[in-house]
Amino acid sequence: MTMCIRAVVAAAIVAIAAPVLAAEPSPEGAKAYIIWPGDGTVIKGGKFWLRMGLVNMGVAPAGVEKPETGHHHLIIDADLPPLDEPIPNDSNHLHFGKGQTEVRIELPPGTHTLQMLLGDANHIPHNPPVQSEKITIVVP
Numbered sequence: 801m802t803m804c805i806r807a808v809v810a811a812a813i814v815a816i817a818a819p820v821l822a823a824e825p826s827p828e829g830a831k832a833y834i835i836w837p838g839d840g841t842v843i844k845g846g847k848f849w850l851r852m853g854l855v856n857m858g859v860a861p862a863g864v865e866k867p868e869t870g871h872h873h874l875i876i877d878a879d880l881p882p883l884d885e886p887i888p889n890d891s892n893h894l895h896f897g898k899g900q901t902e903v904r905i906e907l908p909p910g911t912h913t914l915q916m917l918l919g920d921a922n923h924i925p926h927n928p929p930v931q932s933e934k935i936t937i938v939v940p
């Protein structure tokens with residue numbers, strides 16, 4: 801009997817500790833893609849405009865809760881972050897919370913990976929996540 805009560809208490813604690821923010825659903829066919837640059841592009845000087853595309857969903861600024869919308873994030877030289885919590889905000893994870901679909905990027909010489917990931921009003925990836933292919937660019 802004591803074991804049984806302990807199990808119930810443990811379950812209650814887990815429920816309280818669960819994230820309050822849940823991922824917004826993404827509609828079928830939703831897709832993010834990098835319009836430019838293309839995979840393998842060599843970019844002299846490392847400065848370029850990144851153009852971001854989105855299919856079957858709309859772009860809305862961060863903080864705006866509207867179904868089937870989100871804002872873009874660019875992941876530079878990193879793998880996808882955990883998909884059940886807010887996307888980190890650092891030099892490897894850029895947020896475009898004003899709803900931008902093209903941004904000026906500057907990268908140092910080297911080989912870099914770029915990948916887009918859509919986030920909802922609270923910067924959490926949708927379920928299922930809406931992301932682009934990961935591409936590689938080269939800055940000579």
Ligand SMILES: [Cu+2]
Pocket residue numbers: 862871872873887895896897919922923
């Ligand atoms: Cu964000």
